[in-house]
Amino acid sequence: MSDADGYFGEQVAERYDRSPDGEFRPDVVERTVDVLAELAGGGRALEFGIGTGRIALPLAARGVPVHGIDLSRAMVARMRSKPGGDAVGVSIGDFATTTVDMTADGPFSLAYLVFNTVMNLADQDAQVACFANAAAHLAPGGCFVVEVLVPELRRIPAGQNVVPFETGPDGWAYTVYDTVTQDATCHYISITPDGRGEARSIPFRYVWPSELDLMARLAGLRLRHRWDGWTRAPFTEDSRQHVSVWEKPRD
Known part of the structure; x- marks a missing residue:
């Protein structure tokens, strides 16, 4: 059952970083951060579902200013307790609709949503709103990146x-x-x-690559890349996941 922290309260947050999933391996994190740092292009990055900082902290350590949005205060508290955690700004709320004040620093060059987290938005309306929210935070030429499995x-x-x-x-x-x-x-x-x-x-809602492309189009974004994963291998009919990059047009 969910609470004020959604489905990721203290009981989950306490053991989240001990997950046996391959996504926590240092080499996987490094590949992920390599791609995101390149796409940020010297600008700021916004992570939807920042959690315990698995990606945000090493990305910030590369010199990319990172801000996060997350509903779970318990997960964010775990990030804050890690080295560099206090340097990452966080807005508490639903990342499908929560906005970040960009008055001082301007829009972001990168927004990203990794590790199947788009499926935590358990209905289509919320997923559509998430794309619109990402687009609203991006500068022209900026990118929205989603890592998610192909429905099994x-x-x-x-x-x-x-x-x-x-x-x-x-x-x-x-x-x-x-x-x-x-x-x-x-x-x-x-x-x-x-x-x-x-x-x-x-609860999750699985979503197809073509469905995500339509959500992106509704938000004014266009597909730039779709890879099998963070190695940038080609996406094929046998791919079990994808990393997709949509761009906000400059004109």
Whole structure:
């Protein structure tokens, strides 16, 4: 169940950086930051869903001024406790609609939304609003970058709507899909050291690359790049994820 911090309250924030996901590997973070720093081009960057600073802090360490938006004060507090965390500005709120005051420093050259976080916006209206919000913060020529998986519907056998994605002696996780609403609610079951069971669920909305392109077009953005990932390998029909870059026209 969500609270004032959304679905990422203190219980999640406390262990978030210990996630076994490959996205936390230093080489993955470095590749991500390499691309984002290049796209920022010496300008400022705005991260939607800044969380515990997995990307924002190393990007700021490269000399890119970073500001973040996040609903979870608990996640942001974790970032603040890390070296360099106090130097990153944060606006608390829903990144689909929260705006940053640009009176003093002007618009951003880069906005980005990584690690499937666009799917945390659990309905299409919120995802459309997110693109409009990104475009409103960008200077002409600026870019909006989204990293997200390609919907994994090929993994769903006929007549089934549940797909496990993590199993182990201390817990397991699975996704329940609704192919009508594009809902993909993830359920997490974990066993604590004292043998108690804990369960939590987070709603997501999976979204197709072509659907994101239309959202971008509605926001006045146009596609510049679509890669298989941060290595910039070509996006193909077999790609399981994509990193897409949309540009705000200069004219």
